[in-house]
Structure formats: C-alpha cells, structure tokens
Amino acid sequence: MTPRIFTPLVLFLVIGFLIGPFFIIVAASLSGGETLAFPPQGFSLKWVAKVFTVESFQESFAISMLLAIGGTAAALVLGVPASYALSRYKLPFGETIRTIVSLPIIVPGIIVGLALLRYIVVPFGLNITLTLFLAHTALVLPYAVRVVSASLNNLRSDIEEAAVLLGSSRAGAFFRVVMPNIRSGILAAFILGFVTSFNQVPVSLFLSGPGVRTLPIDMLSYMEITYDPSVAALSALLAFMSIGIVFLAERFLGFSRYV
Amino acid sequence: MSDAPFLSLEKLTLAYGDTVAVKDLDLSIRKGELVAFLGPSGCGKTTTMRSIAGLLSPASGAIKLDGADITRVSANKRSVGLVFQSYALFPHLTVFENVAFGLRLKKLPAAEIESRVTAGLKSVGLSNFSARKPGELSGGQQQRVALARSMVMEPKVLLLDEPLSNLDARLRLEMRTELQRVQKETGVTMIFVTHDQGEALSLADRIVVMLNGAIEQIGTPEDIYNRPISRFVADFVGFENIFAVEGGKLKAGNGPIDLSGSLPPDTAGLAWRPRMVTLGSGPFQGTVRGASFSGSTREYLLDTPLGAIKAEEDAALAARETGSAIAFDLPVEKAARLKKFG
Amino acid sequence: MFQNRAEALALALPAAVFAAIVFLAPVVILLAEGFRSADSWSLSAYTTFFSDPLNRTVFLRTFRLGLMVTVVSAVIGYAAAFAIVNLTPRNKGQMIGLVVLPLMISSVARTYAWIVILGRTGIVNQALQLVGLSDEPIRFLFTETAVFIGLLQLFLPLMILSLISALENMPKDAIPAARVLGANWFQVFFKVILPLTKEGLVIGGTLVFTGSLTAYITPAILGGSKVLMLETLLYQRVTVANDFVAASVIAFILIVMSFAANLLLKRLATARNKR
Numbered sequence: 001m002t003p004r005i006f007t008p009l010v011l012f013l014v015i016g017f018l019i020g021p022f023f024i025i026v027a028a029s030l031s032g033g034e035t036l037a038f039p040p041q042g043f044s045l046k047w048v049a050k051v052f053t054v055e056s057f058q059e060s061f062a063i064s065m066l067l068a069i070g071g072t073a074a075a076l077v078l079g080v081p082a083s084y085a086l087s088r089y090k091l092p093f094g095e096t097i098r099t100i101v102s103l104p105i106i107v108p109g110i111i112v113g114l115a116l117l118r119y120i121v122v123p124f125g126l127n128i129t130l131t132l133f134l135a136h137t138a139l140v141l142p143y144a145v146r147v148v149s150a151s152l153n154n155l156r157s158d159i160e161e162a163a164v165l166l167g168s169s170r171a172g173a174f175f176r177v178v179m180p181n182i183r184s185g186i187l188a189a190f191i192l193g194f195v196t197s198f199n200q201v202p203v204s205l206f207l208s209g210p211g212v213r214t215l216p217i218d219m220l221s222y223m224e225i226t227y228d229p230s231v232a233a234l235s236a237l238l239a240f241m242s243i244g245i246v247f248l249a250e251r252f253l254g255f256s257r258y259v
Numbered sequence: 260m261s262d263a264p265f266l267s268l269e270k271l272t273l274a275y276g277d278t279v280a281v282k283d284l285d286l287s288i289r290k291g292e293l294v295a296f297l298g299p300s301g302c303g304k305t306t307t308m309r310s311i312a313g314l315l316s317p318a319s320g321a322i323k324l325d326g327a328d329i330t331r332v333s334a335n336k337r338s339v340g341l342v343f344q345s346y347a348l349f350p351h352l353t354v355f356e357n358v359a360f361g362l363r364l365k366k367l368p369a370a371e372i373e374s375r376v377t378a379g380l381k382s383v384g385l386s387n388f389s390a391r392k393p394g395e396l397s398g399g400q401q402q403r404v405a406l407a408r409s410m411v412m413e414p415k416v417l418l419l420d421e422p423l424s425n426l427d428a429r430l431r432l433e434m435r436t437e438l439q440r441v442q443k444e445t446g447v448t449m450i451f452v453t454h455d456q457g458e459a460l461s462l463a464d465r466i467v468v469m470l471n472g473a474i475e476q477i478g479t480p481e482d483i484y485n486r487p488i489s490r491f492v493a494d495f496v497g498f499e500n501i502f503a504v505e506g507g508k509l510k511a512g513n514g515p516i517d518l519s520g521s522l523p524p525d526t527a528g529l530a531w532r533p534r535m536v537t538l539g540s541g542p543f544q545g546t547v548r549g550a551s552f553s554g555s556t557r558e559y560l561l562d563t564p565l566g567a568i569k570a571e572e573d574a575a576l577a578a579r580e581t582g583s584a585i586a587f588d589l590p591v592e593k594a595a596r597l598k599k600f601g
Numbered sequence: 602m603f604q605n606r607a608e609a610l611a612l613a614l615p616a617a618v619f620a621a622i623v624f625l626a627p628v629v630i631l632l633a634e635g636f637r638s639a640d641s642w643s644l645s646a647y648t649t650f651f652s653d654p655l656n657r658t659v660f661l662r663t664f665r666l667g668l669m670v671t672v673v674s675a676v677i678g679y680a681a682a683f684a685i686v687n688l689t690p691r692n693k694g695q696m697i698g699l700v701v702l703p704l705m706i707s708s709v710a711r712t713y714a715w716i717v718i719l720g721r722t723g724i725v726n727q728a729l730q731l732v733g734l735s736d737e738p739i740r741f742l743f744t745e746t747a748v749f750i751g752l753l754q755l756f757l758p759l760m761i762l763s764l765i766s767a768l769e770n771m772p773k774d775a776i777p778a779a780r781v782l783g784a785n786w787f788q789v790f791f792k793v794i795l796p797l798t799k800e801g802l803v804i805g806g807t808l809v810f811t812g813s814l815t816a817y818i819t820p821a822i823l824g825g826s827k828v829l830m831l832e833t834l835l836y837q838r839v840t841v842a843n844d845f846v847a848a849s850v851i852a853f854i855l856i857v858m859s860f861a862a863n864l865l866l867k868r869l870a871t872a873r874n875k876r
Contacts, residue, residue: 006680007688010683011681011684011685014677014680014681014684014757014761015696017754017757018699018700018703018754019699019702019703021711021714021715021717021718021754022706022710022711022714024714024717024718025710025713025717028717036716036717036722078619079616081613081615081616082612082616082617085610086613088603089603089612089613090606090609091606091610091613092609097614097616097617100620101616101617101620103624103625104620104624106859106863107624107628107856108815108852108855108856108859109815110832110836111628111631111855111856112624112627112628114631114835114839114852115630115852118845119627119630119631120623120627137623141616141620145616156345158345158347159347159349159350161312161314161334161347162341162343162347162348163360164334164335165313165314165334165335165409166335166360166361166364166409166412167335167336167364167365168335168360168364169335176360177351181350195705199706199707199708201709201817202817202832206839220709220821223713227716227720232713232717235707235710236710238706239706242705242707243705246705250698275604315604
C-alpha cells in the first residue's frame with residue numbers, strides 16, 4: 001500500500017474511532033424521541049434543557065466543581081513548595097518524598113476511595129464532602145508536582161541568587177522572580193488538575209452519602225434508572241466544557257507542553 | 260589606592276557537605292584593585308567568589324570587608340554585587356525594571372530610581388533598550404544589563420563570574436575595555452573569576468592563581484607570566500620545557516645534568532618558554548623531529564637526551580631540516596625558577 | 602542548589618505528610634487486612650479468593666482483556682503514529698490535538714457513546730437489520746467485545762502518543778537506509794522500526810495495560826454484572842456482600858500488577874536517560 005492511500009485511510013479510521021462516538025452523543029442528545037437512539041428521531045433541545053432541571057445534577061455539578069477547584073487549589077498549595085524544594089534544594093530523602101507525593105497516580109482510585117471510607121470516614125466520622133476534598137487533593141497532587149517541577153526546571157535558579165544579592169530575602173526572591181516566571185506552569189497544572197478531578201470516578205465511587213455525590217457518579221446511577229437521552233446531553237455538555245477549557249489553555253499557554 | 264586591606268579572607272575553609280572545596284585560604288585585596296581568580300575548573304575559585312557574595316557560608320574562617328566582619332552577614336545585606344556567568348536577568352521584567360530591581364527593594368524615591376537607572380543604562384550604552392525584555396537582547400547586551408544592574412547598587416565589591424567566556428572575540432575586547440573603564444570611573448573593587456590566562460593577564464591588576472582549593476601564587480600579570488613559582492603555574496602560563504632540579508642539577512632524561520652557573524638552594528625546578536631555548540650552539544645535542552611554521556616564528560620539536568624539547572626561532576632564519584642534528588642551550592639566566600615542583 | 606536542609610524540609614514535608622496520611626496509610630492498612638486472619642498473618646484470604654471459580658474467571662478475564670487491548674492498540678498505534686509523523690508539521694499538530702482531545706473528555710461520556718452505538722436499537726443493530734444480515738437485534742452490550750472496544754477507545758490515544766514520540770526520536774535516515782540496502786517493508790518494520798521504538802512501545806504498552814486493568818467505568822457500563830473485571834468485582838464484593846477481605850485481596854492484586862508495570866516503565870526510562 002502506498003503512503004498516499006495508507007496515511008489518509010489510517011487517519012480517517014483511527015480518528016473516526018476516537019472522536020466519532022463524541023459526535024454520536026451530541027446527535028443523540030438532540031433527539032426528539034423518548035429513548036436513546038441513533039439516528040435521532042426528530043430534532044429537539046428538550047433533553048439538553050432537561051439536564052438543567054434535574055435537581056441531583058445541579059447538586060452534584062456544584063460538588064464536582066467545588067472539589068475540582070478546591071482540591072486542585074489545595075494540591076497546588078501543597079505541591080508548589082514541595083516542587084520548589086525538590087528542584088532547588090539538596091533535600092534529605094528527596095527521592096522518597098517525590099515517590100510518596102507521586103504515588104496517588106499509580107494506585108488505582110477505587111482502592112484509595114475504599115481505604116478512605118473504611119479507615120477515615122467510618123472510624124473518625126469524617127464528613128463525606130471533606131473526605132472527597134482530601135481524596136481529590138491527593139489525587140491531583142502528583143500532577144501538580146510534575147507540571148510545576150517541569151516548569152521550575154526550565155527556569156535558571158541563579159535568578160534567585162541574583163535577586164538576593166540585590167537585597168531581596170529568600171522568600172521575597174521566590175515571589176518576585178520565581179512566581180512570575182512559573183505562572184503559566186501553575187495555571188497549566190491547575191487546568192490539568194481540574195479536568196482530572198472533575199472527570200474522576202473511581203476515587204469517588206465509595207465516597208458518596210446522602211445528597212453528596214460527584215457528577216460522574218450521579219450520571220452512573222441515573223443511567224441505572226433510565227436510558228433517556230438526558231445523560232447523553234449532559235455528557236455532550238461536559239465534553240464541550242472540557243474541550244473549551246483545553247482549547248483556551250492551549251491557545252494562551254501552549255498547554256500541551258506541560259501535559 | 261591605599262595599602263590597607265579592604266577585603267580580606269582569613270583562614271577561609273569552604274565545603275559542600277563533606278567535600279572540602281577550599282582550605283585555609285588567606286587573601287587580602289586593596290580598595291579599587293582589579294583582581295583575577297585564575298585556575299582550572301574545580302580549583303575553588305568560583306566557590307571562593309560565592310562565599311564572598313554570601314551565597315555560601317564558610318565552614319570556618321572569616322571574611323572582612325571595609326573594616327567589618329561580614330562572615331555571618333546574609334547575602335542580601337552585604338553590598339557585594341555579582342555579575343553571573345549566565346547573567347541571571349529576570350526574564351519577566353524589562354531591562355529598566357531589571358536594573359531598578361535592587362533600588363526598588365531599597366525603597367528609594369521614584370525620581371531617584373529613575374535617574375540612577377537611566378544613568379546606569381546610559382553608562383553601558385543601552386539607553387534605547389530600557390523597555391525591552393532580556394529575551395530580546397543579544398548575549399553581550401544582556402551582560403551589560405547585568406553589569407548595570409549590579410553597578411547601580413554602588414556595591415563595595417563587584418564580583419564577575421567568567422565575564423568574557425560567553426562572548427565572541429570582538430565582544431570580548433569591547434567588554435574588557437568596558438570593565439576597565441567602569442572600574443576606573445567608579446573605583447569599585449573588582450574580582451573576576453576565569454579559567455583563561457589571557458583574560459586574567461590582560462585585565463587584572465593582580466592575579467590569584469588557585470589550584471585544588473588553595474592559592475598557588477599571587478602576583479601582577481608580569482610576575483605570573485614571567486616568574487611563575489610552581490610547575491603548575493609555569494605550565495598554565497605557557498612554559499613548555501619544565502624540569503625538576505635536585506642538588507643544583509637538572510633532573511632530566513637519563514640522569515642529573517650539570518648546569519652552568521649556580522642556583523639558590525631553594526630552587527625546585529627550572530622552566531623555559533620555547534623562545535628562550537638557544538638553537539645552533541650550546542652544550543646539548545638533539546635531533547629535529549618536527550617543525551611547524553606560524554607566520555613570524557618557527558617552532559621545533561627536538562629529540563634530546565633530556566627528553567623532548569620545544570624551541571622557537573625567528574621565521575626569517577633558514578628552516579632546519581627534520582632529522583638533522585642540532586646543538587642547543589637552556590640558558591639558566593633566562594629560566595623561570597620554580598620553588599615548588601609537585 | 603540551596604543547602605539549607607531545614608528550609609527544604611519545611612517546604613516539602615506538608616505535601617509528603619498529607620499524601621502519607623490521606624493516601625498511603627489507609628491504603629497500606631487496607632492491603633494488610635487481606636493478610637490477616639484471626640489475629641495472625643496468613644494467606645488464607647488469597648487461597649479462598651482463588652478457590653472460587655468466578656474469581657478465577659474474573660482475574661483471568663481482566664488479565665486477558667488488558668493484554669488484548671495492549672496488543673491491538675500497539676498494532677493500530679504503529680499505523681496511526683507512522684501516518685501522523687509523516688504529515689507536514691501543521692497537520693501533525695492538528696492530528697496530535699485530535700488524539701489528545703478524547704483524553705480530556707470524561708470517560709463516563711466517552712463510554713456512554715458506546716451504548717448508543719452498540720445498544721439494542723443502536724447504530725450497529727439498525728445497520729445489520731437494514732441490510733438483512735440479522736432479523737433480531739444482536740446483543741453487543743454486556744459482552745467482552747463491548748468492554749474490549751470501550752477500553753481500546755479509551756486507551757488507544759496513550760499508545761499513539763508514546764509511539765509518535767518514539768518514532769520522532771528515531772534517526773531520520775534509518776528507514777531510507779534500510780530500503781536502499783534492500784529491505785522490504787516487513788523487514789523494515791521488524792529489523793529497524795521495532796528495535797528503534799521499543800522503549801516507546803513499552804511505555805505506551807504499560808500505560809494501556811495498567812489503564813485497562815484498573816478501569817472501572819468501562820466494564821461497569823459496557824460489561825455490567827455479566828462481564829465483571831477486577832475493579833467491578835471489588836465494587837460488587839463491597840456493596841453486595843460487605844466482603845472487605847476479598848476487596849483487600851483484589852486491591853493487592855491490582856496494585857501489584859500496576860506497580861510491576863510501572864517499575865518496568867521506570868527502569869526503561871532511566872536506561873534511556875543514561876544512554
């Protein structure tokens with residue numbers, strides 16, 4: 001087979017396989033019918049509209065947003081200083097510390113969720129929302145450390161010494177000359193963390209209580225009850241949200257450098 | 260230039276963890292002097308410079324500046340400037356803000372900052388670049404910004420890390436002139452670190468040659484170039500024929516060789532540059548193994564009972580044939596006398 | 602490199618202590634539980650677990666599906682990566698963007714699409730009935746095939762991206778040189794491309810394999826209780842039977858398999874850096 005035919009054919013099939021289902025969801029969510037079907041029976045926005053009226057979706061969306069924003073922010077508050085110590089200091093047990101903060105990426109989320117339920121929530125009576133927040137923070141921490149470290153490693157460390165010699169304190173040097181130069185790395189870490197946390201299912205599986213569940217979990221349980229196209233509509237909306245965020249991030253930050 | 264020491268290092272020992280980089284170093288520098296720390300990489304010159312700046316605290320010993328002990332004074336309160344080898348400009352700030360950085364931290368009035376930065380940029384010829392970011396400047400321009408950034412702080416001592424090594428030949432000459440001018444105009448005490456003997460010889464008032472964390476020799480460029488006192492320094496500044504001396508005799512080739520004339524008892528070695536070797540007459544015999552022509556001179560490599568000898572002759576003289584026998588002399592009165600040979 | 606150890610620890614310890622308390626400690630206790638039986642250390646939980654034929658089936662199925670997804674994604678991945686690296690830089694960037702895009706979309710949404718496609722009234726069944734290949738709707742959902750397709754779609758981008766960077770790091774003239782020396786395309790692939798991109802293949806393969814092993818949503822939605830995998834089994838054991846010991850055993854198996862794959866990945870990555 002010559003590359004002239006090979007290249008477009010392979011790309012058409014593979015990209016079709018990867019992206020096609022997304023278009024099908026969008027089409028199905030615009031259906032006028034009562035059940036999930038393709039091609040859609042007529043055109044209507046009623047399922048898209050329904051998404052916004054389902055009360056549990058509203059609640060779980062708010063919780064997922066809170067977790068994604070709060071958890072990522074907390075992960076950065078912990079992760080930025082840790083990354084700084086790992087990249088600029090001769091840190092005792094540096095490799096061990098790096099491994100510990102990177103572990104949550106390797107261990108399957110469902111196990112983390114179960115372990116938290118059994119050994120934190122049950123014995124200490126810790127609030128589910130707070131536990132979810134801690135779990136999502138731990139989950140995002142490895143991404144925060146990885147992206148911020150990459151950003152710090154691209155920055156010469158002698159500018160901090162230069163700032164100190166010009167009269168700045170060590171902390172002042174960090175805020176005056178390091179932070180402004182890793183700002184886009186931190187923002188990229190925030191976006192990656194947000195998307196990861198927002199789409200996360202396994203960690204949150206066991207961590208749901210009365211009125212407290214994340215949006216993906218809520219979607220899963222909604223699907224168990226009915227196959228109406230509103231989940232398709234919600235999926236499409238969420239996908240557009242993720243694509244929009246990533247598109248903007250790529251546009252303004254060159255996001256893919258960090259991922 | 261007064262003779263009282265302005266900056267002195269006393270029994271300074273510097274270490275990274277358990278690795279001692281500099282041991283018991285004593286040095287004093289006068290106000291307004293331009294001193295070079297010269298040596299191969301790993302000799303401790305950069306480490307010593309960083310300790311003067313306060314970026315590294317000494318394991319023991321003291322650093323005194325302008326009558327005060329600054330050993331425990333932190334780097335941001337020392338009045339010591341440093342121009343980094345990489346320049347270390349702040350990439351997010353304009354040229355103007357880079358130069359103003361230290362002045363702003365001092366909380367000087369805006370008008371004074373403005374005038375000092377403008378004057379600083381003017382003195383390095385970058386008045387038109389104040390709104391640019393460092394990334395938009397050439398290496399030479401970046402270095403001049405770094406120089407201005409340190410100089411507007413009016414430091415007592417200005418340190419420069421390999422100031423010429425990142426520049427091409429033309430800019431090197433320009434920067435050398437620039438540094439000498441700044442030093443002359445402001446009278447600031449300058450110390451620069453280099454591994455390039457040419458740089459040290461052409462720029463410094465005084466050269467401190469370092470090896471293995473200790474000072475090997477201190478002297479004027481003429482001293483270092485003409486009168487090296489150790490085998491290492493002689494080799495470093497271009498002496499090619501270096502021999503040990505034992506009991507007044509030259510230790511070379513097959514055995515001790517008698518020298519014409521007597522030597523002071525503390526002579527440990529003798530060294531000759533190729534052009535100090537007399538060709539065509541003398542007590543020694545050799546064979547021409549190879550020759551190379553370099554415009555004004557011709558350099559010969561001789562096989563001799565003393566070992567290989569490098570000699571140089573005016574190119575106007577007739578070339579000597581490879582393989583021919585030749586008489587030569589190593590005149591003791593021209594040789595550099597080495598007190599240290601090891 | 603700053604030398605102040607106290608400062609360094611003050612910066613790094615909060616993150617480390619947080620991860621240790623919120624994450625490491627509970628997980629370690631959970632894993633330890635599987636090795637306890639009546640106040641002593643024992644492997645009885647493991648023998649019990651593996652004596653149940655259902656558990657053995659699920660274990661083998663998880664392993665088999667993981668392996669199959671890895672192999673098929675490698676085959677497709679090479680074709681796709683090869684096609685992409687030969688594009689003009691502009692088109693290449695756009696194609697890589699299209700490959701990355703699905704990674705940013707919730708896997709619930711991505712998996713949900715397959716219900717629309719493979720369901721009783723889905724596209725595939727309608728097409729089959731339209732051309733008369735089948736009178737009755739064929740059941741695709743809740744089969745291993747559905748889970749396989751879902752996992753493949755989920756993890757294929759990781760393989761393609763790893764292979765793209767491996768192919769880009771390959772010496773530019775290696776393929777023309779082999780062609781000039783008389784190799785056919787089959788030989789070019791096995792004697793030149795494969796050895797030179799082996800590390801990228803291993804990295805992509807590890808990501809796809811561990812991803813498939815530990816996937817929850819895809820087997821939950823497309824496999825249901827008919828096609829259990831280890832994660833869905835774990836969830837079922839806990840929610841249906843309150844069986845935390847079995848959960849601990851499954852967790853340990855998953856972690857061991859993930860760690861083994863990651864260790865391999867790390868070893869290969871450091872081997873490459875040293876070169």
